[in-house]
Amino acid sequence: MKKDYQFIYNILFNHYGPQNWWPAESPFEMMIGAILVQNTNWNNVEKALNNLSEFMHPEEIDQLPIEKLAGLIRPSGFYKLKAKRIKSFLTWFKTYNYDIALVKKVDKHLLRLELLDIHGIGRETADVILLYALDTPIFVVDAYARRIFYRLGFDLPNAYDSFRKQIEKELPEDLTLYNEYHALLVQHAKDHCKANPLCDRCPILDVCERRVSRSV
DNA sequence: CTCCGGTGCT
DNA sequence: AGCACGGGAG
CATH class of the missing domain: 1.10.1670.10 (Helix-hairpin-Helix base-excision DNA repair enzymes (C-terminal))
Structure with a gap:
């Protein structure tokens, strides 16, 4: 061999x-987790996701004041930064009516470029979203x-x-x-x-x- | 290359 | 108490 x-x-x-990674409740939760886990232990991310659980819908998180959001995700570290990143992600997601199925229809290559265009999403986070939330075979x-x-x-x-x-x-x-x-x-x-x-x-x-x- | 930062390891 | 952590932007 x-x-x-x-x-x-x-x-x-x-x-x-x-x-059996990312057994999250939903693809949306996985996408949020992908941002929260940046340079952070997954253990801390789970706490943040737990705090977010009652708001775990795109519209609700988008409506949260950024300070409130930051407070909720605090255990994941870099919380003010990540709150901004989640907000800019949601601004993009809103253009698809927060609809995962709609996002999945986009050409894989184009979709990656769109994700990279979001402030706070780099190559690794984009690929994690593509792989674990959108079922795209990307390494x-x-x-x-x-x-x-x-x-x-x-x-x-x-x-x-x-x-x-x-x-x-x-x-x-x-x-x-x-x-x-x-x-x-x-x-x-x-x-x-x-x-x-x-x-x-x-x-x-x-x-x-x-x-x-x-x-x- | 430096900052962002709280958490849980050794 | 010291240090690494499912990174990215300026």
């Missing part, structure tokens, strides 16, 4: 099992993916989109696969491939070059 992206996936999946490359594959010894493009396309090129375009893979990488980064790696009992240790990265 060749040491490629599919191979690594197989090992991680066999070791950690299915992650989310985060800092963890970069760190893990770098250490393994993969040759990584610097640019986000180049890296993403390299991975997508080598994998079947499968929603479940992309969904699970991203989740598995996050899990693996937490369990073993941390900033200070815990290589003891790492499931992919025997195929890892253990390259030492300077920044990632």
